[in-house]
Amino acid sequence: MCLLVRHFSRFEPPFTIASNSLLHYDTAGPDQFGLLSYSVARALLIDTDTASDDAVALIMALRFPEVRVVAITTVAGNVGVQQATRNALYTVELCGANVPVYAGAEKPLLRAHQSATWFHGRDGFGDHNYPPPHQSPGKLHAVEAIIEVIEANPGVVLVTLAPLTNLALALAKKPSIAAKVGRCVVMGGAPCCEGNVTPAAEYNIWVDPEAARTVLLSGLPVELIGWQLSRGDAVLHKDDIAHIQGFNNELARFAVECNSRARQAYMEQTGEDGISLPDPIAMSIALDPSVGTQWSAHYVDVETHSELTRGMTVVDRLSVADDDRNKAVWTPVLDKARKAKVCWTIDTKRWKETLLSALN
Ligand SMILES: [Ca+2]
Numbered sequence: 459m460c461l462l463v464r465h466f467s468r469f470e471p472p473f474t475i476a477s478n479s480l481l482h483y484d485t486a487g488p489d490q491f492g493l494l495s496y497s498v499a500r501a502l503l504i505d506t507d508t509a510s511d512d513a514v515a516l517i518m519a520l521r522f523p524e525v526r527v528v529a530i531t532t533v534a535g536n537v538g539v540q541q542a543t544r545n546a547l548y549t550v551e552l553c554g555a556n557v558p559v560y561a562g563a564e565k566p567l568l569r570a571h572q573s574a575t576w577f578h579g580r581d582g583f584g585d586h587n588y589p590p591p592h593q594s595p596g597k598l599h600a601v602e603a604i605i606e607v608i609e610a611n612p613g614v615v616l617v618t619l620a621p622l623t624n625l626a627l628a629l630a631k632k633p634s635i636a637a638k639v640g641r642c643v644v645m646g647g648a649p650c651c652e653g654n655v656t657p658a659a660e661y662n663i664w665v666d667p668e669a670a671r672t673v674l675l676s677g678l679p680v681e682l683i684g685w686q687l688s689r690g691d692a693v694l695h696k697d698d699i700a701h702i703q704g705f706n707n708e709l710a711r712f713a714v715e716c717n718s719r720a721r722q723a724y725m726e727q728t729g730e731d732g733i734s735l736p737d738p739i740a741m742s743i744a745l746d747p748s749v750g751t752q753w754s755a756h757y758v759d760v761e762t763h764s765e766l767t768r769g770m771t772v773v774d775r776l777s778v779a780d781d782d783r784n785k786a787v788w789t790p791v792l793d794k795a796r797k798a799k800v801c802w803t804i805d806t807k808r809w810k811e812t813l814l815s816a817l818n
Pocket of ligand 1: 620737
């Protein structure tokens, strides 16, 4: 408990936490849309294109004792938005949670939707014929829900695990929400230039680069959690998987099973054997920022014109954006954006401990 306070305080959030308040949910009650507003240190809003790794991230958030997931919003990405919504509802029910799910954009802002079903399976969950959920999505559109949740929960931690279409639409409709978000943890990008769609780009940014650019230039306090952080030692290897299966409970079984196709696809893609979990790593950092061990703050822009480097997250790592010779290119960023915190390394032991505690 104290640990969490210390970790949040490292990032100087725009909220204060009473030392003994984290155990108490002093809700303000439902607003006109039925959305509960919680005191800010515990409020989490998750935007997801729910497929197999998203589901594990949702389980982590829903099981983490010190936060409350206020709402989940879905968007077209890994799978279509209807399937993503079904998958999110299924995961919420599996956790026995009572969190509203709101369906959002059916396609990127300007481009045709391109799914990642080759990686996650046709249903996003490895095609194991999971039953339909009992609940239905909320009546609000995800874009409206995002605006309402942020307005009702200033300082909310926003976690995006998907193409950024919903958030870009919300920012276009109400730009002032950017100043009310405490942290915006974005699973996306390939700041080291080794993407999972092209050498330049990671899927969430590549599939809707215009939306990603809108978000990065919005003034939101973005923490960029790139795809490369989910490789190598961060992958769940055979021993990790056996350990999780040994928990012998429904959530642990589901977390491994729904990633069966993703495990095969990851092997085809990288030659690495195991389950790579980009969204849960971003979630672990949202829940415990100390999982990220090396950070630096930079202006980041997104390539939207080139075909070769579409969706590339261009990080001004040497801080040359405001040099006179570069200003012409970077003016839109300098005028509107704030520097994003880019995560370069993670504590893999701590990340896996966070995961295991959610599944056990
Ligand atoms: Ca995702």
